[in-house]
Amino acid sequence: MKAYIEQLRKELHQHNYNYYILNSPVITDKEFDDKLYELQQLELNYPEFADPLSPTQRVGSDLTGAFEQAEHQYPMLSLGNTYSPDEVSDFYQRVQKALNEPFELVCELKYDGTSISLIYEDGALSRAVTRGDGVKGDVVTANVKTIRSIPLYLQGESYPAKFEIRGEILMPWSVFDQLNIEREAKEEPIFANPRNAGSGTLKLQNSAEVASRRLDSYLYSVLGDDLPFTTHFESLMAARSWGFKISEAVQVCSTLNQVFDFIHYWDIERKNLPVATDGIVIKVNSFRQREELGFTAKSPRWAIAYKYQAEKALTRLLSVSFQVGRTGAVTPVANLEPVQLSGTVVKRASLHNADIIAALDLHIGDSVYVEKGGEIIPKITAVATELRNQDGERVKFIETCPECGATLTRIEGEAAHYCPNDQHCPPQLKGKIEHFVSRKAMNIDGLGSETIQLLFTTGLVRSVADLYSLKVSDLSGLERLGLKSAQNICKSIEQSKTISFEKLIFALGIRYVGETVAKKLAQAFKSIDKLSVATVDELIAVDEIGERIAGSVVLFFADEQNRQLIAQLREAGLQLRLNEESDNKISDVLLNQSIVISGTFRYFSREEYKKLIEQHGGKNAGSVSAKTSMLLAGDNMGPEKLKKAEKLGVRLISEDEFLSLIGQNPTRDESSQPIQQAPPQMGTLF
Ligand code: IVH
Numbered sequence: 125m126k127a128y129i130e131q132l133r134k135e136l137h138q139h140n141y142n143y144y145i146l147n148s149p150v151i152t153d154k155e156f157d158d159k160l161y162e163l164q165q166l167e168l169n170y171p172e173f174a175d176p177l178s179p180t181q182r183v184g185s186d187l188t189g190a191f192e193q194a195e196h197q198y199p200m201l202s203l204g205n206t207y208s209p210d211e212v213s214d215f216y217q218r219v220q221k222a223l224n225e226p227f228e229l230v231c232e233l234k235y236d237g238t239s240i241s242l243i244y245e246d247g248a249l250s251r252a253v254t255r256g257d258g259v260k261g262d263v264v265t266a267n268v269k270t271i272r273s274i275p276l277y278l279q280g281e282s283y284p285a286k287f288e289i290r291g292e293i294l295m296p297w298s299v300f301d302q303l304n305i306e307r308e309a310k311e312e313p314i315f316a317n318p319r320n321a322g323s324g325t326l327k328l329q330n331s332a333e334v335a336s337r338r339l340d341s342y343l344y345s346v347l348g349d350d351l352p353f354t355t356h357f358e359s360l361m362a363a364r365s366w367g368f369k370i371s372e373a374v375q376v377c378s379t380l381n382q383v384f385d386f387i388h389y390w391d392i393e394r395k396n397l398p399v400a401t402d403g404i405v406i407k408v409n410s411f412r413q414r415e416e417l418g419f420t421a422k423s424p425r426w427a428i429a430y431k432y433q434a435e436k437a438l439t440r441l442l443s444v445s446f447q448v449g450r451t452g453a454v455t456p457v458a459n460l461e462p463v464q465l466s467g468t469v470v471k472r473a474s475l476h477n478a479d480i481i482a483a484l485d486l487h488i489g490d491s492v493y494v495e496k497g498g499e500i501i502p503k504i505t506a507v508a509t510e511l512r513n514q515d516g517e518r519v520k521f522i523e524t525c526p527e528c529g530a531t532l533t534r535i536e537g538e539a540a541h542y543c544p545n546d547q548h549c550p551p552q553l554k555g556k557i558e559h560f561v562s563r564k565a566m567n568i569d570g571l572g573s574e575t576i577q578l579l580f581t582t583g584l585v586r587s588v589a590d591l592y593s594l595k596v597s598d599l600s601g602l603e604r605l606g607l608k609s610a611q612n613i614c615k616s617i618e619q620s621k622t623i624s625f626e627k628l629i630f631a632l633g634i635r636y637v638g639e640t641v642a643k644k645l646a647q648a649f650k651s652i653d654k655l656s657v658a659t660v661d662e663l664i665a666v667d668e669i670g671e672r673i674a675g676s677v678v679l680f681f682a683d684e685q686n687r688q689l690i691a692q693l694r695e696a697g698l699q700l701r702l703n704e705e706s707d708n709k710i711s712d713v714l715l716n717q718s719i720v721i722s723g724t725f726r727y728f729s730r731e732e733y734k735k736l737i738e739q740h741g742g743k744n745a746g747s748v749s750a751k752t753s754m755l756l757a758g759d760n761m762g763p764e765k766l767k768k769a770e771k772l773g774v775r776l777i778s779e780d781e782f783l784s785l786i787g788q789n790p791t792r793d794e795s796s797q798p799i800q801q802a803p804p805q806m807g808t809l810f
Pocket residue numbers: 200201202203204232233234235236237238239291292344345405423424427429
């Protein structure tokens with residue numbers, strides 16, 4: 125069996141390489157998934173043959189604690205940046221003068237991501253460390269293992285026994301766009317560019333979440349003692365043969381003109397790449413010559429970065445319009461005289477909020493610079509005040525809602541303005557219905573934005589509760605809706621009555637309550653009746669729920685119309701409580717206990733402990749307060765939590781103590797799976 129498992133792993137590593145490095149898979153995704161599933165099952169059944177670098181480990185786990193730090197063997201320096209061709213010529217001449225012999229340069233793309241250092245020992249990935257302060261960085265191995273283009277084991281046999289390889293971790297544009305769509309739907313702040321999104325992802329505590337973000341990598345420096353290479357190019361080609369993703373855009377140049385050709389070619393071509401680049405890096409090829417050139421205090425004398433100008437265009441601000449979203453947030457949008465920028469015609473740019481408008485001191489008719497750097501939405505970066513026409517009126521943020529006339533409000537400490545009329549403001553009502561029916565919420569088919577508009581204007585549906593009294597005959601008479609579509613919509617509405625409680629909470633569209641928060645609320649309060657009377661204190665005791673979310677939940681249920689809505693949804697037969705079966709109650713041994721978990725554990729993951737706490741009647745809380753009954757303390761627990769627990773006299777309980785408290789044998793065998801556990805002996809400790 126061991127040999128078979130190893131063979132399966134080898135095959136899967138190869139398929140990963142074919143897919144993520146060579147871009148030429150030889151099996152279908154389904155075949156890959158089936159093999160991976162088979163391996164997962166075998167690893168579960170034969171834990172004695174476990175391998176931390178198995179392809180199954182790429183899906184990540186939620187076990188990661190706070191990051192350890194590690195010192196870099198060679199400091200991670202930065203490069204001198206230039207923006208002009210003249211400075212590139214200066215660099216070339218400096219190198220020429222210092223070496224006083226023929227030399228070659230290697231031109232590469234400058235990837236706009238997060239730099240990473242990977243250590244390989246005996247052909248296996250042993251550690252991944254971020255740049256940090258250049259001297260030491262965070263150890264993010266568990267997260268990096270989820271990146272499919274980073275080999276866990278190397279190919280061939282020619283690799284050195286120990287070496288380091290550096291490169292960039294990147295979030296592809298396609299993943300970034302999708303992530304932002306999802307974040308926008310949840311009204312979470314969107315990432316400004318893939319670099320921020322990628323580096324944020326790399327620092328997530330949950331490597332399963334990292335795995336879902338499909339990061340990519342490009343490697344560009346091989347380091348080590350006594351490496352068998354005389355040139356950088358040679359080392360890159362060797363690294364490619366070991367299985368690393370080395371860009372095709374690497375060129376050895378022996379003249380300055382070749383360098384400029386590379387710069388000009390890639391200025392256009394880079395826009396077709398799946399990841400962000402912001403310039404090129406020019407490096408001396410020979411390692412001996414690099415040694416001769418040496419370093420300044422901050423950067424090597426043998427390399428330089430040429431940064432492409434962020435693309436800019438000058439155009440005119442025609443007007444500013446204000447859009448109202450489903451939660452009432454008002455977004456100002458600049459309407460511009462159409463202008464070409466990075467291959468697209470730009471007519472609109474986001475102005476984000478009132479502070480940005482004020483900082484730009486915008487006037488209608490102003491000549492403005494629009495930029496599309498790493499960002500997806502073009503933005504106005506400056507006003508050419510010297511071209512200002514004196515008649516232009518200063519742009520003022522509106523005071524009343526452009527849709528319903530209500531006076532806008534601004535929450536202290538927040539940049540956004542809101543329309544408070546959430547029960548009557550049309551875009552908010554329509555937005556709420558669109559959100560309610562969406563796939564991740566109640567998953568009601570056939571109700572696109574236009575149909576919802578139709579239902580809204582005909583007065584058939586003014587709130588989500590009205591969906592549940594719709595009849596086929598109401599719908600089939602509507603413009604563009606035939607009998608079949610009407611029947612399908614009604615069927616899908618009917619089916620939505622079985623959608624889980626947590627999805628229903630998400631579907632309600634409570635401000636700041638995204639999918640994850642909804643899940644936490646459902647698990648903590650179990651029913652809408654309990655959730656609707658929860659106080660801010662009770663809410664913030666739940667893991668990851670802060671005051672902002674808690675306040676918003678309380679406000680939602682304090683509203684009489686929302687309470688009526690819940691009554692109507694109850695009448696319609698929706699799931700307003702957690703399904704007891706999924707609850708898997710084991711005992712009441714932790715009843716009325718509010719427990720905080722901190723640190724990393726030996727026998728179960730944090731998520732599993734949370735589940736166990738609930739299964740034994742306890743409540744999970746995110747932060748230590750006077751109401752905390754105990755703190756389940758693992759290794760490397762947060763010092764703040766510990767300090768607070770000691771100050772408040774909260775009982776600290778070790779992993780072993782906790783397991784014996786709930787009657788679990790602290791060994792990880794089949795009988796200790798959290799869900800299938802038999803009830804413990806009651807009353808042993810309480
Ligand atoms: S070589 C001594 N090559 O740009 C530094 N860096 O400002 C040698 N980068 O920290 C770095 N693409 O994060 C190198 N092809 C490339 C690169 C690259 C992106 C980043 C890297 C580095 C920063 C330098």
